[in-house]
Amino acid sequence: MKCNRCGSTMAYEQFFGSQEHLGGWRCIFCGEIVDDVILENRE
Numbered sequence: 001m002k003c004n005r006c007g008s009t010m011a012y013e014q015f016f017g018s019q020e021h022l023g024g025w026r027c028i029f030c031g032e033i034v035d036d037v038i039l040e041n042r043e
C-alpha cells in the first residue's frame, strides 16, 4: 500500500473506538490515514 499523498509506505493499523474498531492504513512519513470507510466511499 502506497500513500496517495507522498508515495511512501503505509502501515496497517487498527483503531479502537468506543463501540467498534476499524482497520486503516497510516502513512509512516506524512501521517495520511486511509481507513476502510474511506476506501468504500472511493469506489
Ligand SMILES: [Zn+2]
Pocket (backbone or CB within 6 Å): 003, 004, 005, 006, 007, 008, 027, 028, 029, 030, 031, 032
Ligand atoms: Zn504520505
